[in-house]
Amino acid sequence: GENVEQHPSTLSVQEGDSAVIKCTYSDSASNYFPWYKQELGKRPQLIIDIRSNVGEKKDQRIAVTLNKTAKHFSLHITETQPEDSAVYFCAASKPGTGFQKLVFGTGTRLLVSP
């Protein structure tokens, strides 16, 4: 089945720096790649997603890139702020008519220091 690896497990940056989190997936049939942010004690929340027919997507300070050939995708956060501190999860899903099975990475704990 699908396997998603995520690196690094922890990332510490200074406020204003950029942060990059990388994920690789094993199943070339996967075509949906969401990123979730989970603050301490809270629910995971979707922050951005990308579908396999595009290579990059941006939303203000957040961007995601996808390399289908290499089977990896990355989350880029620019001008980081202390409120970006959280655990970030990548996930991958194969096409499904009538079903969806998200396989999550193990998470990256991002700490942004003021």
Added chain:
Amino acid sequence: DSGVTQTPKHLITATGQRVTLRCSPRSGDLSVYWYQQSLDQGLQFLIQYYNGEERAKGNILERFSAQQFPDLHSELNLSSLELGDSALYFCASSVAAGGRDEQFFGPGTRLTVL
């Protein structure tokens, strides 16, 4: 607030017992998903229901079962509980059941098995 509700917020029980977790999806959402989040396993997909039908299964133990009722709320039943079942259990919902639908997570139920 995602619009997905889960009860109870916390549950403390003993090994060998049985518990039921409840989830109400966002208004209009037909799919419900259950996830288990533990410290060493990350977010694990358990099962998906769509409009009352089981649509996808993940790494769900035989001791666990779920159902979705006509009013679309869902229940996750955990029986013969073991210490290792202690975790945060999330429910998520989406409008449809397809492979690229955004999932909205509930606040979770924290289960502690003593």
